[in-house]
Amino acid sequence: MFNLNKKDLSLLIIVAVLTLFAPFILNPFPAGSAMAQFNAGYPDLMQRFVIFGIFAIGFNILFGLTGYLSFGHAAFLGVGSYAAVWMFKLLSMNVIPAILLAVIVSGLFSLLIGFVSLRRSGIYFSILTLAFAQMMFALAYSVLTPITGGETGLQLALNDPRILGVSQTAEGNIPVPGLFGLEMRDSADLVIGGWVFTFNVGYYFCALVLLASFYLAIRIFRSPFGMMLRAVKSNQQRMNYTGLNTRPYTLAAFVISGMYAGLAGGLMASMDPLAGAERMQWTASGEVVLMTILGGAGTLIGPVLGAGFIKYFENIFSKINDNVLHSWFSFLPDGLEDAVVFIIHPFIGKGWHLTLGILFMLVVIFLPGGLVEGGQRIRSWLKNRKTKDNGSASHETNPAE
Amino acid sequence: MSILEVKNVGKRFGGLQALSEVNLSVKENSVHAIIGPNGAGKSTLLNCLVGKLIPDTGSVMFDGQSVLGRAPYEINQMGISRVFQTPEIFGDLTVLENMMIPCFAKRDGAFELNALSAVLSQKDILEKAEHMLEEMNMADKRHMHAAAMSRGDKRRLEIGMCLSQEPRLLLLDEPTAGMARADTNNTIDLLKQISDERDITIAIIEHDMHVVFSLANRITVLAQGTPLVEDDPQNIRGNPKVREAYLGESA
DSSP states (O other): OOOOHHHHHHHHHHHHHHHHHHHHTOOOOOOTGGGGOOOOOOOHHHHHHHHHHHHHHHHHHHHHHHOOOOHHHHHHHHHHHHHHHHHHHHTOOOOHHHHHHHHHHHHHHHHHHHHHHHOOOOOHHHHHHHHHHHHHHHHIIIIIIHHHHHOOOOOOOOTTTOOTSSSSSSSSOOOOOTTEETTTEEEEEEEEETTEEEEHHHHHHHHHHHHHHHHHHHHHHHHHHHHHHHHHHHHHHHHTTTTHHHHHHHHHHHHHHHHHHHHHHHHHHSSSSSEOGGGGGGHHHHHHHHHHHHHHHTSSSSHHHHHHHHHHHHHGGGGOHHHHHHTTTSSSSSHHHHHHHHHHHHGGGGGGGHHHHHHHHHHHOOOOTTTHHHHHHHHHHHHHHHHHHHHHHHHHHHGGG | EEEEEEEEEEEEOOOOOEEEEEEEOOOOOEEEEOOOSSSSSSHHHHHHHTTTSOEEEEEEEEEEEETTOOHHHHHHTTTTTEEEEEEOOTTSSHHHHHHHHHHHHHHOSSSOOOOOSSSGGGEEEEEEHHHHHHTTGGGGGGGBBBGGGGHHHHHHHHHHHHHOOOOEEEESTTTTTTOOOHHHHHHHHHHHHHHHHHSSSEEEOOOOOHHHHHSSEEEEEEEETTEEEEEEEHHHHHHHHHHHHHHHHHO
16 A cells, blocks of 8 residues: 555554544643643644654655765754745745745755755765854844844734735734634644543644655655665765766755755744744754654654654653652652752753753663664564563474374 | 777876876777786776776777766766775665665666655566576575675675676776685686676786786786786786886896
8 A cells, every 4th residue: 555565554554543643642641630741742742743753754864864964954944934934924824835835945945055065975064064054043043134033033913915815814813824714723622531632733734744754755765766875875985886976866865854844844833823043053953863863863763753752851851840849759758858859850840951861872872773773672572582482382382293 | 999998197196106108908808907016006097997086197988988087977877887995885785785776877877866666666677686696696695784794795796786787897906805715716707707708898906816817818017107018918927027027126
């Protein structure tokens, strides 16, 4: 089905199930319970999971396949956001043209930046992309303020033209992004017992885009083009002496991953119609590198897992504060309670970066293949145990035969 | 009829004149060996033929067309394949994938944005690669990671990859360097078989006289960046100039 082999198809189905049932999966604890703060099933965060998943899938096409480590991919995400917001300002609040323009504009930018940066490889390539991204950030932040809104960011206004839409709604508000009448912010709640599950239009729109992006990534991975990209990573010298020009291959990979970033940026603006320069900063570029490596560079599902993992930590761990800790450990004697809270304190709240950093180090050292390698190890361990059991069982039955 | 014509090629690196006035003519369907002591300029000459270096003077014509100023991949597409001193293969890919890549390069050219069709649906390429693996006697290793193979197998794979492009000229840079005697003999047999069975010209740079005299039907001796003599193997053996270049005047 879909021209995929069995293994890839089951991977696609897993991702489809995970994303479509995310409101249930991410809300395992009843609302109002002590564990409710570990729930991640609210629209805003779920949208972010999926959008950064798309971003990381695209980044992985460049980094995972060709081995070219770009440190400037957030620039394309930012460009996509700006393009989408401009579309909302000038054309209409429909998300389709906004996202299309975001993808096209980020594709053009990545063509230009890739063309220059890909003249070098290795660390020089990384530095070039970083330099470009920081230049674009600086431009967006100050020089290009008329286009980008500078420090305050680009926002919608009541007097925007919106040729195909309305400048303001009947109530005098700024219209919200939608898809042919479906508003992105619309949600429906399902209450079962103590649980509350929220189904949000914007989230499901992003989820469908993620599935399409993931499917496209599988096709690219399994195509002759994908094989050539892996060959670039493996041995460029042999490529050149096998009659293959590596430059257009790497450039195509760069542009494709830049367009994925633009798609993510466009979606981000569609969920919340504003764009700021901080989206293009180098920390944002570094984040997608972390996501890809943490999940497993070069694997299909790794970047999606990595993106979910990091965004979960960012949003959930950063929300735990000392008060929460005290309530957790209130069963301990006072002195001990304070001591435990004191020890955990640096790892939560604003210190979540520390937790993330430690986890990242552990993964890189013990699981160089990322979370995917962890999963594979667990599976092969289970398999071994199973075959061992079977082996001893068949051994016992042998004499009877 | 010569397929490769090198005329008056010179190359200087700073103060070192690596090549000067090199003239060389490789006849079609011959096995032409280029020998010489260390530092004679053999590898520099080879790099000038494949586009890695551009000579300062002279011309290199392949089948009537100049190769100078062309990128290595363009020269390869003209019909020159190169085997490296240490086997250059795609270590992270499987043996079968290694063999498929040159088949794609032959069919689709230097670049093809074939991003939506599956590799496994390319029946012609698969068939050709499988066939080549069988010919190289490594069909049983097709799903192995290429990097995990022995050096002899890597060399075999590399030669097979070059052959699957159906090149007109195969350049080999010391193909048996660092090999055990048995592997060396296997490689000699393989190359002999290739030159007998195929419509192909082989130019080989080699240190090992055993390899040279088992394979070559024409030999050029290079010394200090200039060809000393070009002749048939039996005449090279007894040539005093060659002895001098290799063993010093006292010999």
